[in-house]
Amino acid sequence: MASRRGSREDKRRRIVDAAVHVFAEKGFFGARVSEIAEAAGVADGTIYLYFKSKDDILISLFEEKMAEIIKQLQEILATLDDPEAKMRRYIVEHLKLVAGQPHLMQVLTVELRQSARFIKEYSPKAFAKYLAVIGNILEEGQKKGIFRRDLDPSVFRRALFGAIDEISLEWVLRGPGGTLPDPVVVGETIGDFILRGLRAEP
Amino acid sequence: MASRRGSREDKRRRIVDAAVHVFAEKGFFGARVSEIAEAAGVADGTIYLYFKSKDDILISLFEEKMAEIIKQLQEILATLDDPEAKMRRYIVEHLKLVAGQPHLMQVLTVELRQSARFIKEYSPKAFAKYLAVIGNILEEGQKKGIFRRDLDPSVFRRALFGAIDEISLEWVLRGPGGTLPDPVVVGETIGDFILRGLRAEP
Amino acid sequence: MASRRGSREDKRRRIVDAAVHVFAEKGFFGARVSEIAEAAGVADGTIYLYFKSKDDILISLFEEKMAEIIKQLQEILATLDDPEAKMRRYIVEHLKLVAGQPHLMQVLTVELRQSARFIKEYSPKAFAKYLAVIGNILEEGQKKGIFRRDLDPSVFRRALFGAIDEISLEWVLRGPGGTLPDPVVVGETIGDFILRGLRAEP
Amino acid sequence: MASRRGSREDKRRRIVDAAVHVFAEKGFFGARVSEIAEAAGVADGTIYLYFKSKDDILISLFEEKMAEIIKQLQEILATLDDPEAKMRRYIVEHLKLVAGQPHLMQVLTVELRQSARFIKEYSPKAFAKYLAVIGNILEEGQKKGIFRRDLDPSVFRRALFGAIDEISLEWVLRGPGGTLPDPVVVGETIGDFILRGLRAEP
DNA sequence: GATGAATGAGTCTTCATTCAT
DNA sequence: GATGAATGAAGACTCATTCAT
Numbered sequence: 001m002a003s004r005r006g007s008r009e010d011k012r013r014r015i016v017d018a019a020v021h022v023f024a025e026k027g028f029f030g031a032r033v034s035e036i037a038e039a040a041g042v043a044d045g046t047i048y049l050y051f052k053s054k055d056d057i058l059i060s061l062f063e064e065k066m067a068e069i070i071k072q073l074q075e076i077l078a079t080l081d082d083p084e085a086k087m088r089r090y091i092v093e094h095l096k097l098v099a100g101q102p103h104l105m106q107v108l109t110v111e112l113r114q115s116a117r118f119i120k121e122y123s124p125k126a127f128a129k130y131l132a133v134i135g136n137i138l139e140e141g142q143k144k145g146i147f148r149r150d151l152d153p154s155v156f157r158r159a160l161f162g163a164i165d166e167i168s169l170e171w172v173l174r175g176p177g178g179t180l181p182d183p184v185v186v187g188e189t190i191g192d193f194i195l196r197g198l199r200a201e202p
Numbered sequence: 203m204a205s206r207r208g209s210r211e212d213k214r215r216r217i218v219d220a221a222v223h224v225f226a227e228k229g230f231f232g233a234r235v236s237e238i239a240e241a242a243g244v245a246d247g248t249i250y251l252y253f254k255s256k257d258d259i260l261i262s263l264f265e266e267k268m269a270e271i272i273k274q275l276q277e278i279l280a281t282l283d284d285p286e287a288k289m290r291r292y293i294v295e296h297l298k299l300v301a302g303q304p305h306l307m308q309v310l311t312v313e314l315r316q317s318a319r320f321i322k323e324y325s326p327k328a329f330a331k332y333l334a335v336i337g338n339i340l341e342e343g344q345k346k347g348i349f350r351r352d353l354d355p356s357v358f359r360r361a362l363f364g365a366i367d368e369i370s371l372e373w374v375l376r377g378p379g380g381t382l383p384d385p386v387v388v389g390e391t392i393g394d395f396i397l398r399g400l401r402a403e404p
Numbered sequence: 405m406a407s408r409r410g411s412r413e414d415k416r417r418r419i420v421d422a423a424v425h426v427f428a429e430k431g432f433f434g435a436r437v438s439e440i441a442e443a444a445g446v447a448d449g450t451i452y453l454y455f456k457s458k459d460d461i462l463i464s465l466f467e468e469k470m471a472e473i474i475k476q477l478q479e480i481l482a483t484l485d486d487p488e489a490k491m492r493r494y495i496v497e498h499l500k501l502v503a504g505q506p507h508l509m510q511v512l513t514v515e516l517r518q519s520a521r522f523i524k525e526y527s528p529k530a531f532a533k534y535l536a537v538i539g540n541i542l543e544e545g546q547k548k549g550i551f552r553r554d555l556d557p558s559v560f561r562r563a564l565f566g567a568i569d570e571i572s573l574e575w576v577l578r579g580p581g582g583t584l585p586d587p588v589v590v591g592e593t594i595g596d597f598i599l600r601g602l603r604a605e606p
Numbered sequence: 607m608a609s610r611r612g613s614r615e616d617k618r619r620r621i622v623d624a625a626v627h628v629f630a631e632k633g634f635f636g637a638r639v640s641e642i643a644e645a646a647g648v649a650d651g652t653i654y655l656y657f658k659s660k661d662d663i664l665i666s667l668f669e670e671k672m673a674e675i676i677k678q679l680q681e682i683l684a685t686l687d688d689p690e691a692k693m694r695r696y697i698v699e700h701l702k703l704v705a706g707q708p709h710l711m712q713v714l715t716v717e718l719r720q721s722a723r724f725i726k727e728y729s730p731k732a733f734a735k736y737l738a739v740i741g742n743i744l745e746e747g748q749k750k751g752i753f754r755r756d757l758d759p760s761v762f763r764r765a766l767f768g769a770i771d772e773i774s775l776e777w778v779l780r781g782p783g784g785t786l787p788d789p790v791v792v793g794e795t796i797g798d799f800i801l802r803g804l805r806a807e808p
Numbered sequence: 809g810a811t812g813a814a815t816g817a818g819t820c821t822t823c824a825t826t827c828a829t
Numbered sequence: 830g831a832t833g834a835a836t837g838a839a840g841a842c843t844c845a846t847t848c849a850t
Contacts, residue, residue: 032844032845033845033846034845042810042811043811043812044811045812048845048847156395158368159365159369162366162367163362165364166360166363166367167360189353190357193361193399196399210834213835234820244835244836245835245837246837247823248834249821250820250822251835255820256819256821436840437841437842446814446815447816448817448841449817449843450816453814458842554795562772562773563770563799566769566771566775567765568768569772570765570767570768570772571768574764593757593761594765597757601803602799639824639825640833648832650834651825651831652831652833653825659825812849813848814846814847815845815848816843818842821840822838823837825835826834827833827834828835829831
């Protein structure tokens, strides 16, 4: 299937992938549209057949990649029942993403956060959805009586996200030279820690 | 002596303060040097009598403000003996800073993180020092047998920082309109949570 | 083929020609890049598609125009055998250039000389080649026993160049209003004078 | 003598001398007023108590130094009767000036010539006087029947000046490192050459 | 659809000049 | 007179975006 299909879709993907790398290396403001075009193997003008503006590349990239990640994450988590298992798994999967696609995660983590404007004005939806994944686990655990009920999920989901995101950031900023720790090992340790804090008193 | 009201140092401070506000509102790249000058009540060229470049404003701002914050934090923490108390206090103080000086915290939190370049190339020292504050509390607690010894402080200090920083970010991004939660209340709740995870088994 | 009228090379030439006029009228430092662009009928930014910087315009102009002039001069001189005839012809041709392209000669003569920096750091090659044209005539005459052998060609080629160049300068600085003397008449007179000084004693 | 005298005049002289050096090293446009002030050991603003503008420094410098040189030259030439001897002496003295005060001569020779504007608009008088020195020798020689009468002095004085000036330029551009030839030896050789061209047929 | 040459608005920075002290 | 901190006008250059081919 999909023999010829995607000449168009394929070019768009190439641009997005090129943008991921260029944004990761130079930052959004440091990146030049012409660099993205070159990395994608298209002409400068071609970019504008697929995206309205440089901003639009970043926003689209964010929305699309986040949607993919959330979908994968939800499929994985759907196979699990136990909120504790879900929480562990969520953490491990996030760190595996960072280790596996550092450029992408750098863009999603660093460049997007870079300016209040982006977060506030453009693309809160995908991010909100991502936060909701954690929030849902929290709420499910609370409903089942496994997690403490006195923790406000809307606050704690951010705290949990922040903890993991900061670890990600550090990994990402180590640059291409460094060897990363095993995401499973680190993920399990952090999961243990967090679950201790979350567990309802017996 | 020194009656002439801070002619020199005063003008520098005005520029820094103006930069904090403009960077917070527009972001580093969105901010114009002329806007900072106007906000500071000086001519454009005057900026360059005190700073080498626009970059230098951000870096100086970061180094100086972080140094102040770290100093205050250390003075407060020095009055406490118990690592648990220190940890709670650290969290509460950080959140109080965010609530009290949201513009400054936005710049320190968001704009500086904005690009790998800034963190990596320019000013890791002040940030490292800040992380060290948390790391020291962790290590002290481990030495005293109060905190678990199987947690790597270099990883967990970042996780803790990330959790708190993320809360800060959310507060900061709510913008000037919103009413913030009480930092002491939130801080204590988060402190409870974290300490559960940290405490050594009895 | 090549029907599209010199799209690329043509635009570059237009910029160079515009620069010749603007530099001649305002001087290098008094000239604005935007004036050159306007005179060339292109946008400011277009200049930078063809030249690295304002400096680069001047340097390129110098190298290219000098190369052209030297080539023409050498072709003319190659048709002559007698060093005396060559010397006369060289002088006459130089003055004809000044009379025919005063703007260009002003830039080559005045603006480039303007600063030790340009001559020393950037483009001594084209100038050296031009001096070599005179030097070669001198040396050829000396070898053939027609010119005195006790004159150091490396000194006298500069003296000869200076004499002619100074006449050029005066012509050039008379501005657009004045009527210039006949370059052939003046050239022959100066040639006579110089040849008297150069001739070997019988 | 001159014990306290000249607090004012002395400061002005210090500024002019500083300007000579800075202009010679950096060129007029490359020189900063603050550099001249520093080199002169005065405050930036003090410059403007003695000169109307940066341009005015160059013009004043030119007028004053040229006047001094012309005066000395005329005193020396007044001791001689023979136009040939005067011509030789003029050439030698010019080259001695270059060897003795290269910075000054660089400014007078190179920087002032740099732009048509200066020559045309501001200060032709001092330069005209200098040219007149050569012109007078020529005319005197012609009147006395020693020099050919068919040479237009207004043209040849420039040619002679140009020849000597070009030699000067080369010396000046060799920079501080090089060793210069003996001005007397070179001057006599050039004088011989020129006098051959000038002498009336017997 | 694709190209990439051309555009020109936008901004950091410099530096001659001023003027309160 | 002297100072030098402050001024602010001015300009080279960049780069996202367009559009004729």
